[in-house]
Amino acid sequence: MSVQYTVGDLIPKIQANIDSMEYPVALAFCQRALELEPTNAEILEVTGQVEIELDMFAEARNHLLEAIRLKPDQGYSKYMYLGQLSVEKEAIEAFQKGVELMTAEKAQLQDPVEIKLLSSKIAGALCSMTEIYLTDCCFEPEAESKCEEFLQHAQQVDPENPEVYQLLASVRLSQLRNEDASAALETSMRLWIDKEPGDAAMPIYDSRLALVKLLLELTMFQQAFAVLEGLQKENDQxxxxxxxxxxxxxxxxxxxxxxxxxxxxxxxxxxxxxxxxxxxxxxxxxxxxxxxxxxxxxxxxxxxxxxxxxxxxxxxxxxxxxxxxxxxxxxxxx
Known part of the structure; x- marks a missing residue:
């Protein structure tokens, strides 16, 4: 590769290969960029992102931590990636920092579309934190109160996010509050069940499979069939x-x-x-x-x-x- 490349030249090449999912090529450009500027936080972060796609988790973690060390209060996405690579309290701390940075960034936005997109990301991070307290940290004394806190915050930030209410149903089931769980699932489904396939409001396929399991646990069979029929039309293999x-x-x-x-x-x-x-x-x-x-x-x-x-x-x-x-x-x- 020509030594005449600058980091400015390499960044669009990295992004183009990420967009086309040519991750090995993107990584080669990332490595060249790091040779030129080893303390460039942006390059360190995108290198970590590419390494996650290539299942190079240890390397990704190191690059993300270095990006955070260099610019701890700029850019929320590196905290989201680090949260995915971490467990228990460490993951929660990473997501929490990301939420703080996204909230600050959101306060500066004017475009409703950008505000909606960032609100969805904040809610997603809060849901990730809730799931950790539902699973890995479920025996922590603060687990139940943290689940309530995070989900309440998520509803305030993004009140039309069906994933939030689906996760709320899981929490209510863990509390043996089945009627409240059923109500939460009904709210979740109302937000997308009449949408066309591909609509941004519709949860991803795997999330809807998980929804069916919750519906069956609550004996909501007709709703389960409605979700399954939509999934079948989308992909029956x-x-x-x-x-x-x-x-x-x-x-x-x-x-x-x-x-x-x-x-x-x-x-x-x-x-x-x-x-x-x-x-x-x-x-x-x-x-x-x-x-x-x-x-x-x-x-x-x-x-x-x-x-x-x-x-x-x-x-x-x-x-x-x-x-x-x-x-x-x-x-x-x-």
Whole structure:
């Protein structure tokens, strides 16, 4: 690489490669920039950002800490990245500093769009802090009060953020306040359920999968189906999607107040969905082994009550497919 490059020349090249997700190339430009200006806080931060994308977490942490040492009160994003790389109280401290800097920056803004965007980031950081107290720091004496404090702050900053209310539902569930948890989820869903796919108000796919789990815990089955239908339209090649469909149908079939015919129908639907989840898992895999194991257990339970279809029926289907495939052109289309 030419030694004639300046850091000013390299910064747009770094950003262009980040935008195109060419992270190894972006890192090479970052390293060259650091050779030229090893104490440039901006370059140290962006290097850490690229290293996170490349799973170089130790290196990213070192670069971010050095950027913070050089400019501790300028730029909130390095604290957000450091929070992602940290645990427990250290992570909370990083996010807290980021919130302070974002709040100060927000006070200087005039553009409503920029204010909305920064408000969303502040709420996101507060949610991250809440999640830490719900998990890693749940046994700390201040855990419950901090969850309340952070979520109240998040609602004030970004009152139309569905993630805030979804997390509030998790907190209320941990407090055994199920009615309040249900109300929080209803509020969360009202903010996006009628939006078109791709709308900025709609939570990401994984967040909506997590929402379904909360809805099932609260026996909000119709709402769960509404979310699952939207997820299916968006991407139907997801193991978790069909597992949750199957789990929802299973829960409906487990309701003793329903007629025997209704229960059987729900469990047949559950089995279809769970078997599809297992087939997808065998094809594309999943990190959640426990989920797939549970799917197998549910299928086995259903089979004891609702025997699977006779093999003869499957053979008829195979013969029909074989008959259609005799035509070479049609086979090519399939």
């Amino acid at each position: 997801v193991v978790d999607l069909w597992y949750l469909y199957g789990w929802t149908y299973y829960c409906l079939g487990d309701d003793e107040e329903k007629s025997n015919e209704e229960r059987m129908a729900h469990w047949e639907d559950a089995r279809d969905c769970l078997e599809l989840a297992v087939k997808l898992y065998n094809t594309i895999g999943s990190d959640d082994e426990a989920m797939v194991e549970h799917a197998h257990e549910l299928i086995a339970t259903i089979n004891q009550v609702v025997p699977p279809s006779a093999p003869e029926e499957e053979e008829v289907v195979d013969e029909e497919i074989e008959f259609v495939s005799d035509d070479e052109d049609d086979a090519m289309e399939m």
